[in-house]
Amino acid sequence: MTGRHVAMPEWLERDDIAARPWVVEEGAPRRGDAFTNLVTHRMRVPLGSDETSRCIRAHELMHAKVSPVTIVIPDSYSYLAHDTVVVAEEFRVNMLTGVAGFPVMKFLSDGSERRTGERLAECLEWNELVHMVAATAGTKSHNELLAGVRKVRPQWVHPLRKVTAAIRRHWKGATDNETNLDFVSSTTSVDGIPEGWYFTLEVARILHRALRSSDEIEDADAPDLTNLDDHDADPEGRWGRLIELSVDRTRRVDGRIGRRKRASVVGRNPRHIERLLTDPQRRIFERRDRGNGGVVLIDQSGSMRLTQDDLWNIIEAAPGCVVIGYSHAPGTDATPNIWVIAERGHVTEQVPSGNLGNGIDGPALHFALRKRRNGEPFIWVCDGWVTDELDQFNDRLTDECATIVATNGIHQVPDVAHAIAALGRAGRGETLRPTAIGPVATSDAWRSRTR
Numbered sequence: 001m002t003g004r005h006v007a008m009p010e011w012l013e014r015d016d017i018a019a020r021p022w023v024v025e026e027g028a029p030r031r032g033d034a035f036t037n038l039v040t041h042r043m044r045v046p047l048g049s050d051e052t053s054r055c056i057r058a059h060e061l062m063h064a065k066v067s068p069v070t071i072v073i074p075d076s077y078s079y080l081a082h083d084t085v086v087v088a089e090e091f092r093v094n095m096l097t098g099v100a101g102f103p104v105m106k107f108l109s110d111g112s113e114r115r116t117g118e119r120l121a122e123c124l125e126w127n128e129l130v131h132m133v134a135a136t137a138g139t140k141s142h143n144e145l146l147a148g149v150r151k152v153r154p155q156w157v158h159p160l161r162k163v164t165a166a167i168r169r170h171w172k173g174a175t176d177n178e179t180n181l182d183f184v185s186s187t188t189s190v191d192g193i194p195e196g197w198y199f200t201l202e203v204a205r206i207l208h209r210a211l212r213s214s215d216e217i218e219d220a221d222a223p224d225l226t227n228l229d230d231h232d233a234d235p236e237g238r239w240g241r242l243i244e245l246s247v248d249r250t251r252r253v254d255g256r257i258g259r260r261k262r263a264s265v266v267g268r269n270p271r272h273i274e275r276l277l278t279d280p281q282r283r284i285f286e287r288r289d290r291g292n293g294g295v296v297l298i299d300q301s302g303s304m305r306l307t308q309d310d311l312w313n314i315i316e317a318a319p320g321c322v323v324i325g326y327s328h329a330p331g332t333d334a335t336p337n338i339w340v341i342a343e344r345g346h347v348t349e350q351v352p353s354g355n356l357g358n359g360i361d362g363p364a365l366h367f368a369l370r371k372r373r374n375g376e377p378f379i380w381v382c383d384g385w386v387t388d389e390l391d392q393f394n395d396r397l398t399d400e401c402a403t404i405v406a407t408n409g410i411h412q413v414p415d416v417a418h419a420i421a422a423l424g425r426a427g428r429g430e431t432l433r434p435t436a437i438g439p440v441a442t443s444d445a446w447r448s449r450t451r
Contacts, residue, residue, distance in 0.1 A: 131207070294423060
């Protein structure tokens with residue numbers, strides 16, 4: 001097949017832009033030849049039937065499906081270089097292509113990567129290698145690239161693998177369930193940017209920490225990348241400043257949702273005479289109980305998003321509950337980072353979006369505890385990755401949160417679905433025991449208090 005071909009637009013439906021035809025040009029199955037232009041709706045891909053060509057086509061189609069029309073770097077990420085963001089997007093697209101079922105680990109390579117690794121290592125192009133590592137991670141090209149580096153500068157292979165491990169660790173944490181994977185691939189527009197693009201920006205932030213100046217690599221020694229290790233983050237890390245966003249909670253919970261009908265042995269009007277025959281306790285009367293309460297604190301950072309449907313599923317499970325969301329903008333001290341979404345039957349019409357980072361986990365827990373009433377269940381929706389004001393993992397702050405959870409009977413769950421299930425159990429009279437997950441559950445403070 002040669003020439004130009006028009007793809008069916010329904011293949012590439014998105015939430016942020018209207019579907020339209022694409023002009024597809026035939027290209028060669030080699031690095032740098034294929035491209036996708038979301039502005040002009042032009043694409044160049046190899047049209048062969050071999051697996052490499054098939055994987056390249058899938059990669060470019062994934063770009064067309066999830067990548068932003070133009071590269072946008074928000075002010076809070078202004079320190080990131082354009083090239084770093086571009087290769088971070090290559091990583092996201094490669095990983096999503098693999099999840100879609102295409103064998104990129106076996107076939108996505110054109111054979112040039114080994115020589116590229118040799119050349120960049122010979123020229124001491126450390127930053128270019130970091131970019132190439134990101135652009136090839138999750139594909140066959142990656143191992144070929146590192147094989148070339150090993151031939152020239154074997155001392156660089158281990159730190160480059162640390163870069164790969166850091167971004168893959170971030171991928172794993174962000175896609176640990178189907179809902180989170182939907183977030184990473186989402187094209188729902190948030191402030192004019194596809195939602196999933198924020199995952200790419202976070203990957204770029206990790207890569208930025210691996211970049212080095214020419215002075216740091218001119219002696220060809222292995223660069224020091226301890227700043228990529230989660231547990232090597234600043235031990236003096238501190239929480240961000242808690243700033244509450246004022247939210248209008250104009251919607252009232254329907255009384256029929258907020259109150260439950262229950263059979264009773266006492267009352268004024270016998271509404272269920274039939275129970276004289278069917279109920280050993282002869283509960284022929286009816287009483288109405290107020291809707292269940294509780295406190296639900298939700299980490300809305302990164303992939304931990306909260307939709308309007310999620311909110312109302314929580315409200316239906318516990319109509320009288322308090323729902324609080326939080327998320328800190330890394331490195332800022334003026335952006336609101338916590339908001340009360342629902343409180344005792346008063347609910348907001350629109351769920352505020354998060355600010356990408358955690359940053360205030362401890363202060364948010366204390367804030368929510370002040371909303372709690374005696375005996376109410378307290379559910380914390382968070383994956384357990386507690387971070388400081390710069391969104392860096394911190395052991396000391398994790399221990400602090402573990403102590404708060406253990407001493408206040410807080411039930412930590414990984415997502416909204418688990419929170420709804422826990423509220424249901426509490427509504428049936430079950431006591432929710434203190435529970436931790438993720439790094440909070442493996443912290444020294446948690447272990448010492450739950451032995």
